[in-house]
Amino acid sequence: MNLITRYLSLHAQEFAGAFGRVLHQPFASLMTIAVIAIALALPSGFRVMVNNARVLSGSWEAAVDFTVYLEMSVDDESARTLARDIEARDDVSRVALVNRTDALADFRAYSGFGEALDVLEENPLPHALVVRPDGGAQGNVAALARALDAMDETALVQLDTEWVERLRSILELARRLADIATVLLSLAVIVVIGNTIRLEINNRRNEIEVIKLVGGSNGYVRRPFLYLGFCHGLAGGIVAAITIGVGLSLISSPARSLAQLYDSGYRLVGLSVEQTALLLGSGAILGWAGAAIATARHLHRIEPT
Amino acid sequence: MIRFENVRKRYPAGKEALSGVSFSLEKGEMAFLTGPSGAGKSTLLKLVALIERPTRGTVLVGNQNTSRIPRRRIPHFRRRIGIVFQDHKLLDDRTVFDNVALPLLIASLRHRELERRVRAALDQVGLLEYEKSSPLSLSSGEQQRIGIARAVASRPELVIADEPTGNLDPELSLDIMQLFERFNEVGVTLLIATHDLELIDKLDHRRLRLDQGKVVDKPQPNTDC
Numbered sequence: 001m002n003l004i005t006r007y008l009s010l011h012a013q014e015f016a017g018a019f020g021r022v023l024h025q026p027f028a029s030l031m032t033i034a035v036i037a038i039a040l041a042l043p044s045g046f047r048v049m050v051n052n053a054r055v056l057s058g059s060w061e062a063a064v065d066f067t068v069y070l071e072m073s074v075d076d077e078s079a080r081t082l083a084r085d086i087e088a089r090d091d092v093s094r095v096a097l098v099n100r101t102d103a104l105a106d107f108r109a110y111s112g113f114g115e116a117l118d119v120l121e122e123n124p125l126p127h128a129l130v131v132r133p134d135g136g137a138q139g140n141v142a143a144l145a146r147a148l149d150a151m152d153e154t155a156l157v158q159l160d161t162e163w164v165e166r167l168r169s170i171l172e173l174a175r176r177l178a179d180i181a182t183v184l185l186s187l188a189v190i191v192v193i194g195n196t197i198r199l200e201i202n203n204r205r206n207e208i209e210v211i212k213l214v215g216g217s218n219g220y221v222r223r224p225f226l227y228l229g230f231c232h233g234l235a236g237g238i239v240a241a242i243t244i245g246v247g248l249s250l251i252s253s254p255a256r257s258l259a260q261l262y263d264s265g266y267r268l269v270g271l272s273v274e275q276t277a278l279l280l281g282s283g284a285i286l287g288w289a290g291a292a293i294a295t296a297r298h299l300h301r302i303e304p305t
Numbered sequence: 306m307i308r309f310e311n312v313r314k315r316y317p318a319g320k321e322a323l324s325g326v327s328f329s330l331e332k333g334e335m336a337f338l339t340g341p342s343g344a345g346k347s348t349l350l351k352l353v354a355l356i357e358r359p360t361r362g363t364v365l366v367g368n369q370n371t372s373r374i375p376r377r378r379i380p381h382f383r384r385r386i387g388i389v390f391q392d393h394k395l396l397d398d399r400t401v402f403d404n405v406a407l408p409l410l411i412a413s414l415r416h417r418e419l420e421r422r423v424r425a426a427l428d429q430v431g432l433l434e435y436e437k438s439s440p441l442s443l444s445s446g447e448q449q450r451i452g453i454a455r456a457v458a459s460r461p462e463l464v465i466a467d468e469p470t471g472n473l474d475p476e477l478s479l480d481i482m483q484l485f486e487r488f489n490e491v492g493v494t495l496l497i498a499t500h501d502l503e504l505i506d507k508l509d510h511r512r513l514r515l516d517q518g519k520v521v522d523k524p525q526p527n528t529d530c
Contacts, residue, residue: 009416210394213354214408214455215384217377304356 015227032196036236039189041243042114043182044279050174052269057167066131069156079127080207082153091144093134100125102267169214193229193290200297222295233287236278289291306332306463307495312362314348322348322517334363337505338498341517346498350465354388355379384412387456389466394442395449401451402436408459426454446477466497478504
């Protein structure tokens, strides 16, 4: 017990020493910490954005609408009846009828083909029903689609999920890119810290020699450098987390107004407690790893002569 | 305490620093290692402290064959030896106290015991009042005494010193040597390399003279009178 407390107090002392050295050379340390913070904030921030887009696309998926184009032969009256019938189904929450006359007017107004349409003798557009399924399992939606397609009046059922699917593939791609960026920038953190530690080892060559001369083991010499790497990495992680937080708060207000325009209560998702812990932890561990590599490579070369 | 048996040391450059050195130093002895510069005094001390390894021959320190000490055990081995350097090798960014405490910290001594020993060592070299100062604020004689305090703080049985008075004037040099004598009186074995014959003539101790890579033992300087 006594030995353990002594061991811990020794480590605490050296840890305090490493921390002191970070404060002792504020400029050099700040530079290193800033670089690490950027390297950590980039992939994490990217992930947060992808995450937000996924949450957003998830909320859209529940509200995927079908567009049912009716046969040209279906008249106004039967289209209205059909709309009511479909709306009565359990698995449908709402049906909107897009009248072919209205559709033509809209098309004329918005498409810019107004004059071309004048050439046509009759309205080429069919009636359409926009069906919103009553949010349920994916299977039900497919069954509903089949049922709608089976109706005599149906010319074509278009499931508006394709663009959601596309968006999801894009997001999946973005997520992969974020993974790659994470790996590369993690390596960058290791390299940056390794280099900082290498310089520190060179600066303290004299001290290392003296410590080895009075009986300091390699482990004893290495420890303060490992703590130094750990402190730098942790500080970089903290700054990265703050950066992401500030960045999100800067865009959260415009994002909310945008969401309101789309009649959505969507809010930006920031870093969760676990993600923040992960960010700080990986910063610290990467710092430690960089220092471990640098000390393994450079410390043994310094022997008293 | 120290025994050399036909020790040779050849450096990679091809220069032979020691060519068949044999001598032994008993426990509690104090001896000067003399000889012209380049005679191999430093090399001999480095072999004792395992900073260098002999090319051939055996070096025994405290009845331990140093060739059997693996690299990773060298730190533990060095903790049992006090080393004093010509340039004292103090760390300028630490206080006098922290410099003297360094070997004790490495040996992970309990805090209270560490403080006690550091103060005792500083008291023995007469510089207790400077414990909070930087070594830079001290004179070179005082710095060397701090170096000696660091060497003896962990109470080693053996202290080796390489030209400890090399940078000091005669009066300060004598002070330092008398300090070593006081440690010798309490049983510490000392091997001190120096080329200052005038200084050691004033002191009555065994001399080991290194010449052309060999030791010529002169047991007592004043046997001829």
